[in-house]
Amino acid sequence: MFKFLSAEPLHDPIASPAPGAVNEVKCTTCYMCACRCGIRVHLRDGEVRYIDGNPEHPLNQGVICAKGNAGIMKQVSPARLTQPLLRKAGAERGAGEFEPISWERTFEILTERLGHLRATDPKKFALFTGRDQMQALTGLFARQFGTPNYAAHGGFCSVNMAAGMIYTIGGSFWEFGGPDLDHARLFVMIGTAEDHHSNPMKIAISKFKRAGGRFISINPIRTGYSAIADEWIPIKPGTDGALFMALMQVLIEEERIDHAFLKRFTNAPQLVVLDEGMREGLFAFDPDPAKGPPGDGRNPHNKLVWDTSEGRVKAAYPEGIADGCDPALEGTYTLDDGTRVAPSFQLLRERVAPCTPEWAAAITGIPAERIRALAREMGHAAFEQAFELPIPWTDAWGKLHPTTQARPVAFHAMRGLAAHSNGFQTVRSLAVLMSLLGTIDAPGGFRHKAPYPRHIVPNYRAFNDPAMIQPNTPLNAAPLGFPASPDELAIHPDGSPIRIDHAFSWEHPLSAHGLMHNVITNAVKGDPYRIDTLMIFMANMAWNSTMNTMGVREMLNRKGPEGDYAIPFLVVCDAFQSEMVAFADLVLPDTTYLERHDVMGMLDRPISEFDGPVDSVRVPVVKPLGQCRPFQEVLVELAGRLKFPAFTTPEGGRKFKDYPDFVVNFQPQPGIGFLMGWRGKDGTEHLRGEPNPKQWEMYEKNNCVFQYHMPKDQQYMRNWNQPYLDFAKEKGWRQRNDPVQLALYSDTLQTFRLAAQGKTAGRRPPEHLRERVEKYFDPLPFWYPPLEEVCTDLAEYPLNAVTQRPMAMYHSWDSQNAWLRQIHSHNYLQVNSATALAAGIADGGWAWVESRWGKLRCMVRHSEAVEPGTVWTWNAIGKASGAWQLAPGADESRKGFLLNHLISEELPSADTASGSISNSDPITGQAGWYDVRVRIRPAEPEEPAETFPQIAATPAPPGVRGVTEHVLAYFAGGKRK
Ligand code: SF4
Numbered sequence: 001m002f003k004f005l006s007a008e009p010l011h012d013p014i015a016s017p018a019p020g021a022v023n024e025v026k027c028t029t030c031y032m033c034a035c036r037c038g039i040r041v042h043l044r045d046g047e048v049r050y051i052d053g054n055p056e057h058p059l060n061q062g063v064i065c066a067k068g069n070a071g072i073m074k075q076v077s078p079a080r081l082t083q084p085l086l087r088k089a090g091a092e093r094g095a096g097e098f099e100p101i102s103w104e105r106t107f108e109i110l111t112e113r114l115g116h117l118r119a120t121d122p123k124k125f126a127l128f129t130g131r132d133q134m135q136a137l138t139g140l141f142a143r144q145f146g147t148p149n150y151a152a153h154g155g156f157c158s159v160n161m162a163a164g165m166i167y168t169i170g171g172s173f174w175e176f177g178g179p180d181l182d183h184a185r186l187f188v189m190i191g192t193a194e195d196h197h198s199n200p201m202k203i204a205i206s207k208f209k210r211a212g213g214r215f216i217s218i219n220p221i222r223t224g225y226s227a228i229a230d231e232w233i234p235i236k237p238g239t240d241g242a243l244f245m246a247l248m249q250v251l252i253e254e255e256r257i258d259h260a261f262l263k264r265f266t267n268a269p270q271l272v273v274l275d276e277g278m279r280e281g282l283f284a285f286d287p288d289p290a291k292g293p294p295g296d297g298r299n300p301h302n303k304l305v306w307d308t309s310e311g312r313v314k315a316a317y318p319e320g321i322a323d324g325c326d327p328a329l330e331g332t333y334t335l336d337d338g339t340r341v342a343p344s345f346q347l348l349r350e351r352v353a354p355c356t357p358e359w360a361a362a363i364t365g366i367p368a369e370r371i372r373a374l375a376r377e378m379g380h381a382a383f384e385q386a387f388e389l390p391i392p393w394t395d396a397w398g399k400l401h402p403t404t405q406a407r408p409v410a411f412h413a414m415r416g417l418a419a420h421s422n423g424f425q426t427v428r429s430l431a432v433l434m435s436l437l438g439t440i441d442a443p444g445g446f447r448h449k450a451p452y453p454r455h456i457v458p459n460y461r462a463f464n465d466p467a468m469i470q471p472n473t474p475l476n477a478a479p480l481g482f483p484a485s486p487d488e489l490a491i492h493p494d495g496s497p498i499r500i501d502h503a504f505s506w507e508h509p510l511s512a513h514g515l516m517h518n519v520i521t522n523a524v525k526g527d528p529y530r531i532d533t534l535m536i537f538m539a540n541m542a543w544n545s546t547m548n549t550m551g552v553r554e555m556l557n558r559k560g561p562e563g564d565y566a567i568p569f570l571v572v573c574d575a576f577q578s579e580m581v582a583f584a585d586l587v588l589p590d591t592t593y594l595e596r597h598d599v600m601g602m603l604d605r606p607i608s609e610f611d612g613p614v615d616s617v618r619v620p621v622v623k624p625l626g627q628c629r630p631f632q633e634v635l636v637e638l639a640g641r642l643k644f645p646a647f648t649t650p651e652g653g654r655k656f657k658d659y660p661d662f663v664v665n666f667q668p669q670p671g672i673g674f675l676m677g678w679r680g681k682d683g684t685e686h687l688r689g690e691p692n693p694k695q696w697e698m699y700e701k702n703n704c705v706f707q708y709h710m711p712k713d714q715q716y717m718r719n720w721n722q723p724y725l726d727f728a729k730e731k732g733w734r735q736r737n738d739p740v741q742l743a744l745y746s747d748t749l750q751t752f753r754l755a756a757q758g759k760t761a762g763r764r765p766p767e768h769l770r771e772r773v774e775k776y777f778d779p780l781p782f783w784y785p786p787l788e789e790v791c792t793d794l795a796e797y798p799l800n801a802v803t804q805r806p807m808a809m810y811h812s813w814d815s816q817n818a819w820l821r822q823i824h825s826h827n828y829l830q831v832n833s834a835t836a837l838a839a840g841i842a843d844g845g846w847a848w849v850e851s852r853w854g855k856l857r858c859m860v861r862h863s864e865a866v867e868p869g870t871v872w873t874w875n876a877i878g879k880a881s882g883a884w885q886l887a888p889g890a891d892e893s894r895k896g897f898l899l900n901h902l903i904s905e906e907l908p909s910a911d912t913a914s915g916s917i918s919n920s921d922p923i924t925g926q927a928g929w930y931d932v933r934v935r936i937r938p939a940e941p942e943e944p945a946e947t948f949p950q951i952a953a954t955p956a957p958p959g960v961r962g963v964t965e966h967v968l969a970y971f972a973g974g975k976r977k
Pocket of ligand 1: 060
């Protein structure tokens with residue numbers, strides 16, 4: 001009799017472990033999602049027994065979720081790769097036919113190939129990574145190699161959220177900041193279901209609700225956090241920007257805005273030139289050169305205001321904020337030289353005036369009265385429920401504020417806003433709305449996390465000089481950054497892109513995270529040129545990490561007339577037999593997160609809290625499986641073999657023994673390294689100090705985390721808090737200590753628009769992109785329909801289709817997780833019951849879903865938790881047959897499906913030579929995942945009861961673990977056989 005069929009429990013889940021069951025507990029950091037909770041891994045004889053949350057960790061305080069707990073099943077996954085693999089001579093890509101090779105042979109192949117490219121044409125090497133947390137290293141590797149063709153996954157994830165907020169308030173949600181639910185009274189979550197900040201958000205919402213806070217969720221779908229919202233307001237996808245515009249219209253019309261905050265801490269009173277010409281739409285400035293050069297977006301403190309008390313123009317700082325000065329927010333004025341000007345707020349007021357709730361109701365599907373009431377509710381929380389914390393602080397102009405003003409209306413937003421081709425302006429409109437309410441770094445509102453806020457524009461210029469791509473020479477700037485003007489674009493003199501993904505070109509000027517979703521398509525087209533080697537880490541580009549999945553799979557295999565692959569050499573680094581592995585020429589087997597060192601530090605993506613910086617590490621708690629080697633080690637090894645200057649001693653020797661050694665000793669500036677805890681030779685310094693050879697040990701002894709609590713008077717209002725700004729500069733988080741005024745009006749965007757209008761002397765977009773740049777680079781937020789809607793017959797494709805991330809899974813990593821598969825082994829298309837019935841599709845019935853770009857067959861679930869014009873499904877549950885060591889006929893491949901088949905990575909464009917342009921935000925290049933329009937119809941009864949398309953299974957490569965019974969037996973309570 002199988003034990004699981006008997007009434008006898010397998011084990012008592014709350015009994016103390018049996019003697020000998022666990023003989024060691026090691027702390028590290030979870031990586032079952034990107035939240036990075038502290039965990040304790042319980043081991044017996046070096047084998048993982050179970051994982052729980054670390055109660056001493058500041059982020060999750062002992063809480064663990066289903067994913068984190070199931071990390072044990074990732075560790076023993078049958079899909080683990082165990083050895084380097086080389087595609088067999090003569091085998092086709094995608095067939096999955098490999099021969100095992102040694103690591104030494106692997107390094108020889110890579111060193112020879114990459115060394116040749118570096119010595120001849122470095123841009124022919126492209127490095128693109130998925131959801132990794134080591135961009136400080138991967139970016140450095142690309143820069144030292146000398147290739148601009150580098151990015152991580154942000155371009156297809158949430159760069160609109162990052163850039164839209166950073167260009168407006170100097171920080172953003174998630175790692176960069178978030179809602180202060182300890183002090184909020186009203187919490188509005190929009191475009192978020194289950195996100196990266198998982199356990200901390202759940203803890204915070206739980207406390208907030210117990211304290212009587214009101215939680216409103218605005219989302220097309222009621223899943224995830226929305227399930228416990230006090231109110232769910234359904235909204236049509238891609239229309240959030242229209243809602244924000246209408247909310248601003250009501251708040252401004254009813255004067256429910258924070259006037260004092262706007263006048264002192266934002267550019268709302270600063271005067272914008274109204275006259276036509278090269279200064280049109282830019283801020284008027286003080287011509288005194290001592291105040292800094294004007295209008296490049298990086299030196300914002302020489303602007304002007306109109307003082308209504310004296311009826312004359314004054315410098316915005318410090319005169320404009322001095323006692324007795326009352327800067328105008330409205331009206332138009334004339335400067336002494338005859339220039340007509342207006343406060344930027346006047347232009348914002350004019351912009352939102354027609355955006356009434358009635359206007360937005362027709363777009364969003366939310367009744368006008370609900371929009372009006374929502375605006376009033378926000379205003380009520382911000383002003384009538386306001387309070388002050390007894391925390392004095394000093395602003396950048398020396399004014400001591402005896403208390404800290406709370407504005408207890410908090411927002412949280414993520415990918416639901418970002419993953420649209422109108423996402424940048426939508427996110428900007430949210431940031432401006434929050435600014436009107438004065439909720440920026442205020443108690444109860446949005447709060448930054450160190451090292452944020454950044455300057456607006458952040459002082460990171462992306463590499464942009466094609467002449468600097470030289471053999472055996474590092475780039476003179478990092479491949480990614482934040483352009484502040486057309487001069488900083490990565491383009492050739494004729495305006496064409498430098499980069500393979502067209503990032504930082506006129507097509508997507510502010511693409512701070514690159515455009516990973518276009519790399520394969522562009523490389524195959526040779527647009528703008530052909531590359532030789534594409535190295536992909538942790539990104540399933542042959543399946544769920546790509547739009548146009550079937551097309552991209554075909555492109556990965558495409559050959560030229562000579563029979564050579566269009567992308568000659570593909571290197572894939574992955575821990576599992578994902579769909580992408582079959583297409584590799586060379587496979588590098590990565591470790592799991594339990595087998596390696598990792599850093600979540602200030603050079604990259606720390607885990608800071610509102611009250612100060614926090615960084616953390618992973619340390620190996622078990623030995624790597626087989627020949628698995630962490631990708632970081634591979635990069636450090638290759639950098640040494642290729643003799644990158646930063647990795648080589650003056651004598652020509654290797655500078656870093658391995659990745660841990662690199663982490664401890666690499667310093668981009670003196671005293672600044674990957675980790676900020678226990679620095680200095682004896683480990684007594686923090687934040688800044690010499691390298692400490694025992695730094696890893698100190699992290700290990702301290703729960704793998706370092707937390708620094710800033711003094712109370714530096715914890716709020718950090719855009720303008722002088723002691724904080726000084727402190728942040730001293731610790732190397734920012735280059736200047738000047739304040740960060742909120743950019744309600746973006747003169748940075750206006751510089752691009754002026755160039756497109758031909759009004760400035762410098763760089764101009766190519767003719768075919770002028771209209772596009774002029775339209776979207778609006779200095780004020782605005783709403784426009786997603787680009788896909790404009791080129792789609794909406795009557796023919798009447799529904800929006802989007803995906804959600806399930807709480808129990810993160811990306812495709814968990815499809816092989818034996819525990820989590822029991823929660824989700826396949827997915828349905830969730831359709832509003834009325835919509836499904838109108839289409840004649842039964843609950844549980846099979847249906848066709850069609851877009852302009854493709855079609856798929858799947859099962860449908862009727863649901864009341866989705867607005868009638870939207871259909872949705874879980875992301876990345878569907879799998880290709882044969883991948884991930886799933887058994888033939890596994891639910892994931894027979895009943896699971898990917899919405900990606902319906903989404904194109906390109907949209908038609910009459911203006912480009914190729915006839916197409918990336919399906920992305922025209923400002924940032926963010927992939928427009930959530931813009932696709934579809935129609936649904938029932939499948940015919942005689943059709944097979946399986947999803948379409950189906951993929952022919954590929955054989956498992958040599959060395960894939962593939963021992964499912966062994967894993968199950970081990971966890972049925974017995975000892976390993
Ligand atoms: S929220 Fe993410 S990081 Fe935290 S325990 Fe769950 S999976 Fe791990």
